[in-house]
Structures are given as structure tokens and as C-alpha cells.
Amino acid sequence: MILPLLVSFAAAMPQGETPVPVPVPAPAVPAVPAAASTGKTFVVLAETLVTMAGAPIPNGAVLVRDGKIEKVGPATEVAAGADVPVLRAKIVTPGLIDAHSTVGLSGSRNVPHDQDQVEKSAPIQPELRALDAFHPRDELVAWLRGFGITTVHTGHGPGALVSGQTMVVKTHGRSVEADVVVPLAMVAVTLGDGSRGREGKAPGTRAKSVAMLREHLQKAREYVAKRQKDPDTALDLAMETTGKVLAGEVPLLVTVHRAHDILAALRVAKEFGVKIVLDGAAEAYLVGPEILAAGCAVIPHPAMARTGGELKNGTMELAKLLHDAKVPFALQSGYESYVPKTRVVLWEAGVAVGRGLPADAALRALTIDAAKLLGIAARTGTLEVGKDADLAMFDGDPFEYTTHCVGTVIDGVQYVGAPR
Amino acid sequence: MLFRRLSQFTTLCVLTTAALAQERAHAFVGARIEPVDAPVIERGTLLVRGGRIVALGPVADVKVPDDAERIDAAGRTIIPGLVCSHSHIGAVAGADGSGPIQPEVRALDAIDALDPGIQKAQAGGITTVNVMPGSGHLLSGQTVYLKLRDGRTVEDIAIKNADGSIAGGIKMANGTNPQKDPPFAGTRGKAAALMRAQLHRALDHKKKLDAAKDDPSKAPDRSLGLEALVEVLEGKRVVHHHTHRQDDIITVLRLQQEFGFRCVLHHVSEGWMVADQIAAAKVPCSVIVLDSPGGKLEALNLSLTTGAVLDRAGVLVGFHTDDGITDSRLFLRSGALAVRAGMERDKALQALTIANARMLDLQDRVGTLTPGKDADFVVLSGDPFSVYTRVLQTWVEGKKVFDLADPKDRLFANGGYGASEGQAMSMCCFGTEGGQ
Numbered sequence: 001m002i003l004p005l006l007v008s009f010a011a012a013m014p015q016g017e018t019p020v021p022v023p024v025p026a027p028a029v030p031a032v033p034a035a036a037s038t039g040k041t042f043v044v045l046a047e048t049l050v051t052m053a054g055a056p057i058p059n060g061a062v063l064v065r066d067g068k069i070e071k072v073g074p075a076t077e078v079a080a081g082a083d084v085p086v087l088r089a090k091i092v093t094p095g096l097i098d099a100h101s102t103v104g105l106s107g108s109r110n111v112p113h114d115q116d117q118v119e120k121s122a123p124i125q126p127e128l129r130a131l132d133a134f135h136p137r138d139e140l141v142a143w144l145r146g147f148g149i150t151t152v153h154t155g156h157g158p159g160a161l162v163s164g165q166t167m168v169v170k171t172h173g174r175s176v177e178a179d180v181v182v183p184l185a186m187v188a189v190t191l192g193d194g195s196r197g198r199e200g201k202a203p204g205t206r207a208k209s210v211a212m213l214r215e216h217l218q219k220a221r222e223y224v225a226k227r228q229k230d231p232d233t234a235l236d237l238a239m240e241t242t243g244k245v246l247a248g249e250v251p252l253l254v255t256v257h258r259a260h261d262i263l264a265a266l267r268v269a270k271e272f273g274v275k276i277v278l279d280g281a282a283e284a285y286l287v288g289p290e291i292l293a294a295g296c297a298v299i300p301h302p303a304m305a306r307t308g309g310e311l312k313n314g315t316m317e318l319a320k321l322l323h324d325a326k327v328p329f330a331l332q333s334g335y336e337s338y339v340p341k342t343r344v345v346l347w348e349a350g351v352a353v354g355r356g357l358p359a360d361a362a363l364r365a366l367t368i369d370a371a372k373l374l375g376i377a378a379r380t381g382t383l384e385v386g387k388d389a390d391l392a393m394f395d396g397d398p399f400e401y402t403t404h405c406v407g408t409v410i411d412g413v414q415y416v417g418a419p420r
Numbered sequence: 421m422l423f424r425r426l427s428q429f430t431t432l433c434v435l436t437t438a439a440l441a442q443e444r445a446h447a448f449v450g451a452r453i454e455p456v457d458a459p460v461i462e463r464g465t466l467l468v469r470g471g472r473i474v475a476l477g478p479v480a481d482v483k484v485p486d487d488a489e490r491i492d493a494a495g496r497t498i499i500p501g502l503v504c505s506h507s508h509i510g511a512v513a514g515a516d517g518s519g520p521i522q523p524e525v526r527a528l529d530a531i532d533a534l535d536p537g538i539q540k541a542q543a544g545g546i547t548t549v550n551v552m553p554g555s556g557h558l559l560s561g562q563t564v565y566l567k568l569r570d571g572r573t574v575e576d577i578a579i580k581n582a583d584g585s586i587a588g589g590i591k592m593a594n595g596t597n598p599q600k601d602p603p604f605a606g607t608r609g610k611a612a613a614l615m616r617a618q619l620h621r622a623l624d625h626k627k628k629l630d631a632a633k634d635d636p637s638k639a640p641d642r643s644l645g646l647e648a649l650v651e652v653l654e655g656k657r658v659v660h661h662h663t664h665r666q667d668d669i670i671t672v673l674r675l676q677q678e679f680g681f682r683c684v685l686h687h688v689s690e691g692w693m694v695a696d697q698i699a700a701a702k703v704p705c706s707v708i709v710l711d712s713p714g715g716k717l718e719a720l721n722l723s724l725t726t727g728a729v730l731d732r733a734g735v736l737v738g739f740h741t742d743d744g745i746t747d748s749r750l751f752l753r754s755g756a757l758a759v760r761a762g763m764e765r766d767k768a769l770q771a772l773t774i775a776n777a778r779m780l781d782l783q784d785r786v787g788t789l790t791p792g793k794d795a796d797f798v799v800l801s802g803d804p805f806s807v808y809t810r811v812l813q814t815w816v817e818g819k820k821v822f823d824l825a826d827p828k829d830r831l832f833a834n835g836g837y838g839a840s841e842g843q844a845m846s847m848c849c850f851g852t853e854g855g856q
């Protein structure tokens with residue numbers, strides 16, 4: 001057991017959370033997070049400060065004030081003379097970003113009344129907002145936070161042709177209003193087997209799925225034109241949402257695995273001039289040139305995703321292959337229907353690194369590249385002055401199995417004391 | 421892989437057993453060797469011949485025979501072949517929906533030895549595995565212990581007991597998975613009652629068998645199911661019991677004490693809550709390591725510390741893949757995450773090897789690098805518990821069954837196009853190397 005290197009002053013810690021050097025059995029239910037500590041000022045010291053904006057800084061420090069990063073640099077410069085509480089860790093990185101999850105919607109209990117990631121009464125429901133479904137206090141949100149994950153792109157999941165909206169949210173676990181970063185991030189689409197309707201309902205085939213999606217986009221195009229001409233046209237929530245997709249404001253997040261389904265997704269995107277992000281993309285390695293030509297980003301399936309069904313040709317090397325091909329990508333925990341109910345994107349990145357993805361590329365994919373993909377790079381993804389004070393603190397190489405996350409800071413709120 | 425198998429098959433057809441016994445020795449020289457039952461040898465030699473471990477020790481101490489194939493293993497780490505005490509590879513299926521208790525059903529009769537899950541397990545360093553039917557029944561059938569040789573048929577890979585029978589246990593489950601409409605149990609009380617009643621029937625059957633002794637005319641009518649349960653009551657067949665919640669764990673212990681069967685508790689999500697009771701019952705635990713709690717009500721309190729807590733309480737702890745719940749190719753990771761959560765490193769390595777071997781009554785044959793034991797071992801690129809370490813080779817009974825340097829094996833290890841296809845072996849047995 002490596003003793004946590006975290007040293008923290010009692011004053012700087014949320015009540016009731018003290019460092020525990022030896023793991024003790026604890027229920028999965030975490031303590032309710034402390035209230036936002038606005039106005040707090042503190043310093044985070046790191047033996048190695050990985051800012052993701054320039055070279056790592058040995059003996060670096062971050063000065064946090066009012067939830068934002070006020071200073072970053074060598075400890076001698078940043079912390080000199082600052083009479084403020086100090087957190088300390090071996091390695092500190094920007095708070096990690098999970099580029100796609102369904103956490104908060106696909107609840108930990110996995111019973112019908114906590115599974116809100118897909119609604120199957122109709123195949124196309126872009127009007128369903130993640131905002132109205134996210135359960136911030138689900139234990140799994142806190143579980144992710146315990147591994148340094150400060151921001152999650154979550155929402156409606158795979159399993160319907162157009163299952164609904166996604167959003168970007170911080171992992172405080174307070175309320176969706178307090179924690180949301182991007183209320184409407186993407187619109188979730190599934191092609192291939194996952195889009196099939198239940199009990200013989202449409203869509204029943206791949207071609208039908210694509211036909212219905214095209215038809216929907218076409219109708220939305222007509223709706224937008226009609227509303228522009230005649231503002232009295234009755235408001236249609238679904239069409240309003242898809243109108244944002246057509247306007248290029250919101251991308252489609254297309255969950256798709258087989259190579260020919262990926263091509264179908266690219267075909268539709270080109271026809272309607274919409275932005276797409278490929279999700280999963282198990283066979284992306286077969287259609288690299290086409291993906292590059294389309295210029296879309298990929299959020300590859302978790303490295304440890306089960307290799308059944310449409311993922312039977314999945315590979316733990318997918319992230320490495322995308323990196324080698326210079327396809328923009330970020331990493332995800334994905335959606336899980338059973339146990340484990342969520343994966344941990346840090347661990348998925350670790351396995352990808354073990355399978356050849358360079359560690360610095362993996363760290364970028366978990367921070368700045370994910371932030372860019374999600375359109376939140378102005379606020380997070382690096383440790384730079386003025387950005388949100390989102391930090392992940394480790395007692396060693398973040399990707400190593402036996403390294404602990406010894407603390408997480410989100411918007412200047414400290415979640416420390418229970419190393420995982 | 422296919423062609424290596426074919427050539428091995430051909431070889432087997434030609435060579436006699438005596439010839440096999442004289443096969444060339446292999447010496448792995450210069451490796452860091454973790455025997456598990458003895459201190460680590462920093463720069464050692466492992467010598468194997470005839471499917472057995474012949475010797476191991478510091479390079480200076482182990483004499484390599486002149487005719488041995490010498491393999492430079494400097495910079496490598498060698499550990500025993502991993503033993504997984506709970507897996508569903510081989511496309512296994514057990515009992516059907518007709519009833520909750522089906523002890524006559526055998527995993528043996530369902531296993532596809534060509535299932536790619538077996539190659540993937542070899543790629544993860546697994547050499548011995550308990551393949552079980554699922555947990556949707558109170559008793560879903562007989563399990564089978566496999567040795568992951570390159571084989572064509574389940575008989576090629578099944579482990580045999582001293583009397584020639586196929587080695588295996590029996591799978592039971594409680595909690596929510598087997599809870600269904602009649603004839604299944606709808607509540608926990610009903611589940612326990614059904615199982616107790618069945619075990620009493622088995623006790624009666626055993627009494628009749630004992631009374632009849634060697635007189636077949638007095639013997640009761642044969643019952644395949646009751647005969648399997650008599651083996652359970654006689655301690656010849658271990659009960660592998662799926663159980664998560666702390667009260668369900670205690671129910672298993674209650675049944676175990678009432679009927680005296682030998683038992684391993686599997687998964688034990690809430691085992692950390694009742695560690696002392698499990699320790700007092702002297703029942704081992706085969707623990708699942710998952711990336712998060714939840715996913716089912718019974719696993720809400722699942723903790724990465726379970727292995728450490730049970731071990732400290734004195735329980736014999738092993739880990740399992742439950743493949744496809746976790747991936748056999750990443751079995752070492754289960755031990756590594758347990759270390760992360762406070763388990764002693766040595767204990768975590770034991771939990772992937774000898775502890776599981778004990779749970780399968782195979783501790784005299786596998787689970788440690790000990791002279792005389794089967795030559796089952798894994799060559800690693802580094803520390804067993806590092807994410808950067810790769811399984812380079814897996815050896816079973818002195819034969820290499822996985823080699824990361826072989827592109828076909830590499831496909832199984834990493835995944836990719838065709839990695840989940842079964843092996844095309846159909847033509848092999850007619851003397852033709854077509855078929856692929």
C-alpha cells in the first residue's frame with residue numbers, strides 16, 4: 001500500500017473527510033459533497049504539474065481563488081509567501097474529462113425506474129433533454145469524481161435511432177442547474193443493430209434506420225424554412241432540436257460500430273451538411289481514409305468494451321490506431337447495461353496506453369482534446385490562468401493500475417480524503 | 421494458431437507417450453521468477469521437460485542439460501499459469517428454463533473447444549479455468565475444470581481426476597438471479613427451501629446407495645441428478661456458489677453447515693461486511709473485481725477492498741474473470757486493482773494462482789512454480805501488476821499455447837478483425853489441411 005502523499009490542512013477539507021491511509025470497507029454510497037466553497041483560496045503543489053499547456057512543471061503549483069485558476073507555475077513563484085492552505089500530490093493534472101458516458105441517466109441500481117438513458121416509445125425523440133433526466137446524486141457520479149474525473153459528457157444513450165440530447169456537466173453531484181456546463185451538447189443517434197425497434201416496430205433494418213433518419217432531417221429542414229417564413233408555425237420541440245443540428249450548432253453523436261454502418265453515417269452527414277461525432281466505431285480501422293476525409297472526430301469505445309455483437313471485431317488498440325492515423329479523438333467510459341454499471345475512463349485510457357497509445361496522447365485525450373471536442377476548452381482541459389479550477393491529483397503515474405487518485409478539485413471545490 | 425494446432429495434432433498421432441516423455445527440455449534463463457510459494461528469484465532459470473517443472477533457481481544453481489532448448493529470458497518475469505476459478509468461456513450453457521435445480525446437466529456437454537474465448541484466455545495467461553453454467557438457477561449444472569492446452573475437443577482440454585472422471589464442481593446460486601416465476605423460487609425463503617428439499621432427497625438417495633453397498637438388486641433407481649448431489653454430499657464435488665448480498669452469503673453458510681458440503685463462495689460483493697463469519701466457516705471466496713459498484717441491486721455495495729478485507733480476516737481469497745463479465749485477457753488487472761485497494765502484493769498473486777487452484781482441488785498440480793508440478797507458466801514483459809506489462813507467452817504442460825510475437829495470437833490478445841471467430845478445424849481430422 002502506497003501511502004497517499006496528500007497533505008492537507010484541516011481547514012481546507014470538507015467536514016468529515018479525512019485521509020485514510022489503509023482502505024477500509026466503505027459502502028459505495030459516498031458522502032454528500034460539500035457545498036461549493038466559493039471564495040476559498042488555496043494552493044495545490046505537485047512534484048510534477050502536468051498543465052497540458054506546455055511542458056510539465058517539476059515542483060509546480062496552482063493557486064486557486066474563487067473557483068478559478070489564478071496562477072500556475074513553479075511552486076517557488078506561485079506559492080511564495082502565500083499564506084493559504086495547501087494540497088499536495090505527486091502528480092497533478094487538469095481535471096479529467098469523460099468524453100461520453102450515460103452516468104446520471106443510467107442509474108447505479110439498474111432497475112427500470114432509474115434507467116433514463118433511452119425511451120423506446122418512439123424511434124426519433126431529439127426533444128428529450130439530458131438536463132431533465134440527469135440525477136446528480138447517483139452514486140456513480142461520485143464514483144467517477146473519485147478518480148479525478150471532473151467533467152462528463154452524458155445524456156441519452158445508444159439503443160434508439162434518435163434517443164435524445166446529451167449535455168456536459170461537472171461531477172460535483174449538486175444539481176443539474178449548478179453543475180451543467182453545456183445544456184445541449186449533441187443529439188444521440190444509433191445506427192446498426194442498436195437502432196432496431198422493439199417487437200417488429202420500425203426501424204427493423206439498417207436501410208430503414210437510415211431512411212427514417214434522412215426523412216427526419218429533411219422534415220426538420222422544411223420546418224426550419226417554414227418557421228423562418230411564418231413565425232406563427234406551431235413550435236415542434238423535436239424539429240427545433242434537429243434544426244440546431246442542421247444549423248451546425250449541435251453535432252450528431254452517432255453510435256455506430258461496423259465499418260459499413262460508419263460509412264452510412266458519413267453519407268447522411270454529407271448529404272445534410274451536419275456535423276457528426278462517431279461514437280464507439282469498433283471497425284473504424286477499416287475505414288480510416290473515409291473518416292479522415294469527412295473530418296469528423298471519433299470517441300472510440302472503451303478499450304475494455306466487451307467484444308460481442310457489433311463489437312466482435314473491436315480492438316484494445318483502437319485509440320492507438322486513431323492516434324496513429326491522426327484522427328481527432330477523445331476517450332469515454334461509454335454506456336453499460338449491466339455490471340460494471342459504469343466504466344472509469346481513466347482506466348480505459350490506461351489499458352489503451354498498455355496497448356500502445358502514447359501516454360501523452362492519452363492524457364490529451366482525457367483533457368484538452370476532449371475539451372476541444374466538446375467545445376469547453378475555454379473553461380477546462382488545461383491548467384491555465386482564468387480557467388475553472390478543475391484538478392486531478394495522483395500518487396503516481398495516473399495510468400498505472402496501482403496508482404491512487406488522492407484528490408479531485410472541481411471549480412475550486414475540494415473532494416479529498418478518500419484515495420481511490 | 422491453426423497450423424500449429426494441426427501440426428501438434430499430427431505429432432500426437434505419430435509419437436508414443438514414451439516418446440513424449442523424452443521430449444526436449446526447455447530452459448528459460450535469466451528471468452525474474454515468481455514461484456508464488458517461494459521467494460522471488462531475481463535472476464533465475466526455469467527448467468521444464470515432459471510437461472512438468474523440473475527445476476528452478478538462481479541461474480548459477482540450475483544446470484541446463486546440453487540437449488535443452490535454451491531460451492534467453494533476461495528482462496522477463498515468469499509467474500505460474502493463472503488459474504481462474506469462475507469463467508464462462510467455451511460458449512458454455514447449462515440448465516434450461518424447465519426448472520430451478522438441474523444437477524444432471526453438465527457444462528462438459530456444452531463446451532465448444534474451438535471458441536475464441538479460449539484463445540483469448542490463453543492470451544491473458546490463464547492456463548486452468550473452472551467453466552461454469554450461469555447463475556439463473558438455484559443449481560444450473562456441473563462445472564468443468566479445463567486446462568487450456570491447444571485442443572480440438574473438450575476432452576482434449578478437460579482435467580481428469582485420478583479415477584479418470586472429468587474434474588469439476590457444481591454451480592449453485594442465490595439472490596436475485598435465480599428469482600423467477602414458478603417453478604423457480606420467487607423469494608429467498610423459497611429458494612433456500614427448494615435447495616434444502618433437494619439436498620434431503622440426495623441424502624435419502626445416498627442412504628439407499630450406502631445400504632445397497634455392493635448388491636445392485638437393492639440399489640435405488642438411477643438418478644443422474646441425485647448421483648451428482650451425492651458426490652456433493654460426499655465432498656467429491658465442490659459447490660461453487662454465486663452469492664452477492666451479505667445475508668445471502670450467510671444463507672449459503674447455513675446450508676453448507678447443515679449438509680456439510682464443500683463450498684466456494686463466488687462474487688461476494690458484500691463479503692467485506694461478513695468477513696469474520698466467512699472466515700469462521702473456513703469457506704474460501706472467489707471474488708469478482710469490477711470497475712464500479714451497481715449494475716444490479718445486489719452489487720451496490722461492491723468494493724475494490726473486498727479481497728484485502730477477506731484476506732486480512734483469514735479467508736482464502738481468489739479472483740475470477742467471470743468472463744464475459746470481465747475479460748480473460750486482463751485477468752492480471754483484477755489482482756492489480758486489489759493491490760491498489762490495499763491487498764498485499766503476494767496475496768494478490770496467490771489469489772490469481774494457487775488460491776484458486778486450492779478451490780478446485782488442483783493445488784498439487786498447478787498454481788505455483790514447483791518442481792514436479794505441471795509446466796504451466798506465463799512469460800511477462802514486466803511486473804505482473806503493471807498496466808504496461810504484456811503477456812508475451814503462455815505455456816501449458818511444457819507447450820507454448822500463446823505467443824504475442826505470432827500475428828495470429830496477437831490478434832486474439834489485442835482484438836481486431838476476425839478476433840472473435842471460432843477456429844476453422846473442420847477438415848483437420850480427415851488428413852487434409854484445407855478448411856481455412
